């Protein structure tokens with residue numbers, strides 16, 4: 001049984017471990033769709049009630065198909081702002097109508113009449129007013145229920161919450177990146193904004209299964225193969241070596257990473273990604289135990305908490 005947490009001031013209760021659908025696939029083929037669909041069905045069987053995707057992930061359509069009749073039992077968030085960004089033919093999002101069109105397209109791909117949470121994917125958007133105006137119109141039209149921001153930057157979140165109606169912030173937070181403790185979390189707490197924690201495993205680095213000489217072919221991580229991103233990757237792998245002391249016969253490092261995120265009461269939910277169903281069993285296993293004071297001290301040594 002996955003516990004639910006209040007989701008800001010929306011009135012929703014969301015499973016604290018939910019599913020991120022920005023799956024790290026190498027090719028958008030039928031086999032990957034089957035894996036994805038099986039993962040979504042396993043998440044539903046486990047009682048997960050929140051699914052996060054984006055119009056730039058290619059999984060909106062897969063998610064709509066996989067949810068089928070269960071759509072009405074769960075909450076779905078999707079994002080707008082990066083459609084076709086990788087093709088060189090991205091939209092400018094210079095007028096609200098661009099966002100309105102993208103919303104209609106997402107509704108079609110998701111096979112739904114309403115998007116529960118519509119998130120601005122640009123960080124920052126060139127023109128916040130374009131998105132706020134579009135979100136306001138989409139709410140009036142009943143096409144979205146709430147809107148959110150996708151950012152780790154407090155000034156961007158404040159701009160998106162200018163009128164006090166930004167429902168959620170999707171942000172990075174994990175054992176290697178604790179900046180939100182100092183800025184975004186206190187702001188969200190004071191303003192009733194839900195927090196959705198993406199990348200709780202730092203895209204797999206916190207599984208402890210990746211190596212310093214590894215290279216990547218999937219669409220999300222192939223940029224780690226060279227340059228500054230390669231150096232950052234290798235630094236993190238060294239930090240993870242120290243965190244491996246958190247592994248015990250009863251707990252994997254993945255589970256410790258999820259426990260770390262959920263131990264923070266400012267977190268509304270986390271959305272680890274998974275390319276196959278059995279990953280979810282590992283994630284849910286995190287709910288069986290929790291971090292001790294000694295574990296927390298080890299994490300603080302490797303990745304110091306930020307001052308409030």
Ligand SMILES: NC(=O)c1ccc[n+]([C@@H]2O[C@H](COP(=O)([O-])OP(=O)(O)OC[C@H]3O[C@@H](n4cnc5c(N)ncnc54)[C@H](OP(=O)(O)O)[C@@H]3O)[C@@H](O)[C@H]2O)c1
Nearest residue numbers: 020021022150198199200201202203204207272273274275
């Ligand atoms: N708003 C944004 O801009 C934004 C950006 C990034 C992500 N997101 C959202 O956040 C969600 C989660 O982010 P994420 O998936 O990038 O990162 P994540 O949840 O930190 O990590 C997921 C990755 O960990 C890997 N993993 C898990 N257990 C493992 C194990 N035992 N051994 C090896 N690898 C393991 C998974 O591998 P497999 O792939 O093999 O299952 C997957 O690639 C996304 O799905 C998306 O919904 C949003």
